[in-house]
Amino acid sequence: MDYVFELEPIEGEELLPQLAAALQARTELVSRARYPKMWRMTDRLGSGPRESAETARRRRARYRIWGVALLALGVFLFVPSILGKSMGMLPMLVGALSLFMGLQAFRWSSDKGLLKTSFDQPARQLLQGLSAPGRHGGRVTFANAGIELKPSAGDASGVDYRDVDYLFETSDLIVFTDGARIIVLRKAELARGDLDGWRELVVKKTENYIDLRA
Numbered sequence: 001m002d003y004v005f006e007l008e009p010i011e012g013e014e015l016l017p018q019l020a021a022a023l024q025a026r027t028e029l030v031s032r033a034r035y036p037k038m039w040r041m042t043d044r045l046g047s048g049p050r051e052s053a054e055t056a057r058r059r060r061a062r063y064r065i066w067g068v069a070l071l072a073l074g075v076f077l078f079v080p081s082i083l084g085k086s087m088g089m090l091p092m093l094v095g096a097l098s099l100f101m102g103l104q105a106f107r108w109s110s111d112k113g114l115l116k117t118s119f120d121q122p123a124r125q126l127l128q129g130l131s132a133p134g135r136h137g138g139r140v141t142f143a144n145a146g147i148e149l150k151p152s153a154g155d156a157s158g159v160d161y162r163d164v165d166y167l168f169e170t171s172d173l174i175v176f177t178d179g180a181r182i183i184v185l186r187k188a189e190l191a192r193g194d195l196d197g198w199r200e201l202v203v204k205k206t207e208n209y210i211d212l213r214a
Helices: 016-034 038-046 053-082 089-108 120-130 195-205
Strands: 002-006 139-142 147-150 156-158 166-169 175-178 180-184 190-192 210-213
Touching: 002 195, 016 120, 016 166, 016 175, 016 180, 038 180, 053 089, 089 175, 120 180
Parallel strands: 166 210
Antiparallel strands: 002 139, 002 190, 139 147, 147 156, 166 175, 175 180
C-alpha cells in the first residue's frame, strides 16, 4: 500500500520546538559518526554525578574569572601584533588562542554550555520556507519501491530508501534527509493510509528511522 501526504503551507511557529529537536538530533548523529572519540569522552563526562546548584554556580563564576583573565592576556599579546608592533609569531599565536579560550570560558559560564547550541533559528528559517503558497498541491508518496517527491509544479523525483540519511518522527512531524534535502511533513497531511502502516513500512525499508515522540 502507498502512503500519500498531500502538502499544505505550514503557518506559525507551533511546530518550531519539534523541528528544532529533529535538526539537533541529526546534527548530533552526524557529529557522532565523524568524531566518535570526542563523543565517547563527552558521554563519559556527562555520565558523572549531577552537581548541586551551588557547585554549578561556583563553576560558572570560575569560568567568568578565567574568561576575563584570558581575554586580557589575549588583548595584551594579540592586539599589538595586528597594529604592526610585532612581538614575534609566538606571542601572536598565544594571544589569539587566549582570546578564543576567553570567549569559550564565557560560553561555558552560561547554562547552555559549549555543546548545547540552539537550533531554533535554523528551524525557524526552514519553517518560513514551508509557509510558501507553492507548497500547496505538493505530494510525497511512500511506496514499497521508494519515496516519490512531487512538487506542486514540475516533475516528480524519487528517493531510494537506501539514500535516506535519517528519518525522524516527532509528535506531529516526519522529517527526513537524503544528503542534499530536508523534507518536512506534517502527520496531518497524510491523505492515504494510516500512520501505523507507514511506520511499519519505513522501519522495514530503512535502518535510519528514529522515534523522537517521547
